[in-house]
Amino acid sequence: MSAPRDAALLRDTSPDLDDLRARLTAIWDTPRGLWGFLTTVDHKKIGIRYIVTAFFFLSLAGLAAMVMRTQLAGPNRHVVTPDLYDELFTMHGTTMMFLFAVPVMEGIGIYFVPLMIGTRNVAFPRLNAFSYWVYLFGGLMLWVAFLFNQGADAGWFSYVPLAGPLYGIGKRSDFWAQMITYTELSALAVAVEIITTVFKMRAPGMTLDRIPIFVWSILVMAFMILFAMPAVMVSSTMLILDRLEATHFFDVSAGGDVLLWQHLFWFFGHPEVYIIFVPGTGMVSTMLPVFVRRPTFGHLAIVVSLMATGFMSFGLWVHHMFVTGLPRLGESFFTASSMSIAVPTGVQFFCWLATIWGGKPRFDTPFLFILGFIVVFVIGGLSGVMVASVPLDTQVHDTYFVVAHLHYVLIGGAVFPLLGAIYYWFPKFTGRLLDETLGKVHFWLALISFNLAFFPMHILGLEGMPRRVYTYPSDLPWADLNLLSTIGALLFAASFLLLFVNIAVSLRSGALSGDNPWDAPTLEWAAASPPLPQNFTRIPLVTSREPLWAERRDWPVVGGLRADRRESVITRVTDAVPQMLDSSPQISIWPFIAAIASSLTLLGSIFTGWAVIGGMLPIAVALIFWFWPKGTKEDES
């Protein structure tokens, strides 16, 4: 039963654009004050919250790293106790992986995917709001527990039996395991939203081959989350059951197995690396054409490479377990698969180099960070190919060589593109440009200090320095390189301070950017800076892969959406032919309440299993109110 067309309905075809803009702004706007803060479903506000919260957790994890580096600056130092050191490196790794790297990429995806595909919000905006609150509460729980001497202390991959009931003291590993439930719940919700948004809400005309590469990368990330994160949810639930309900999943004496944990964890843990890295490459592919003034070379090859990386990332996990005594055939297979994933990444690198080669580079800060990414990530990739080999991995396993490798890959592969993207998209967030001079100083300080901090770790690892030791004796030749590394780490932290100063200053007095300061081709730059609550007053009609370069005079749009309620265009998955005019939900307090009920249930379950039973009713009530129709115009069909 398609709705009868009511000619009296207010639609966006009226010629008075100013009136239409004001009307839609009023409809899509979030109320000011605390109520608006708690109830908003605007993807831009939630995306920014994700990004700011992720940087807050980055700062905490960075501080933990600074304390560790101060402890290791010389031999036999006693800045912290061995026990606190265990907590610090666990909190550092856990926070960086679960509370910074993945959420910051999700946040950027949540903010930009709707803008880049020409729609007004994500699919399931209330689920989006819920996902943020759950993420926030999970992260805060982990750090508040740390303040009460209950910080996780068994490493970011929380191996059993160390994290199990026999050796894991107090509630430390319980908080870790439950934090996983919070953040994975949040990430899975975001993945579902992103997949649905990209599949069904692209602006008319945005066929598969016109989707921006950044959107592809976020889509691939979402699929990886969808199939990888259940593994860590299953395993962390088993861990907490072993600890609290006396089950025996990982208890060898009762038929369990510790390697089951490692398999499940790394089945998630290896794709996790690519969940972080793939959006970074998407940022590079999106920014690069802008700064070399030509379309990306090999668009199709890059998209296929992203997908290949996503698929292949599920076939490498055992290379984290080479020293566990697995059959040789298995080790050989995983060596081959680990090396072969370098191929799609290599294809992307050659496409980027060809893009730069054929263009006219403009050395603005984002472009510098792209160049930094290429250099740093290639070094990390090369040491990655080295540790993919079983004999070499056996030699350097659990040494600082691996610490160097993973930081080159993760900071090089994800943080450098992310920093470039912050400079690139800051005008879209705020309407102001970041300061270029400070930006360039930031880049050079970050590049030099990063290498100063982490390159010596390769040598330390080859010299045999193990990971996760709180100190080392003075008769081993590790002191000078450790001191160098500590100086580098402190300078690297200072480079982030410089970024924060730049942001603080530019927010108040940065140069006004206008809508499209870089003359970029993708749709987010067709929106105002910062975007209006409705993103686009009229939904664009996409005719090209670089719409803002292709349509410089007339801007084709679609008309016919209602102007008296929140409405979006639903299009076909493959060719983005319009199929429906669907409404988008209004603000709601219930996602926040549902998140509180869920969080209290999860928190309570650390202390008693009855919390799960007791929490079911409040969660169910919150969800019923969340979904129960309110009789608004958005509910009309």
Add this chain to the structure above:
Amino acid sequence: MNEKISLDISHLPNHGFGPRTLTWWGTLAFMSLEGTGFVLAIGSYLFLMVLAPRWPLSSLPPDPVAGAVVMLLLLASVPLNKLLNRWAHAEDLPRVQYGLIGMCIFGILPLIARGFEFGSLRVRWDTDAYGSLVWFLLGLHTAHLLTDVADTVVLTALMFTRHARNGRRFNDVADNAFYWDFVVLTWLPIFFTLYIVPRL
């Protein structure tokens, strides 16, 4: 730039069914991630089974009667679920209401049988790793069963209110039927794992 309306889409409908809708894709995505969880849980069961000298480790295989009753009830619900889906597409409210009441009954009956099933496992969760896995698998499926039944009950109540005469609600009913298929289908490999595999 001058905005130019190049395509009028005011004639498009405001709701639909199946892959046209956001909720269908969202449901499919949730089924994919939950299905991955089931696969990994079954994988864990097989992993420990292969390592074990005997399986079950220290108990008898579970009594299959209650599990089989759950399976029969779930399979018996499939025709009505298919009909309900068809009635929802036809936006036939009276039939949808009857169908939903039927599906509530078809949801609550397996839940009751499930209670007996936990009692017939012949092993506790804290006996050994086999017991832990059996309870984990059954618990995982019960969580899904319980969630969908609760959802069906609320939806049934909703379809008896003034909000029922709305295309969106019929789409909700169709998506609920879609998810029920998933709950039924996932029980087949779990039943096989719990009751057949230890007897092989």
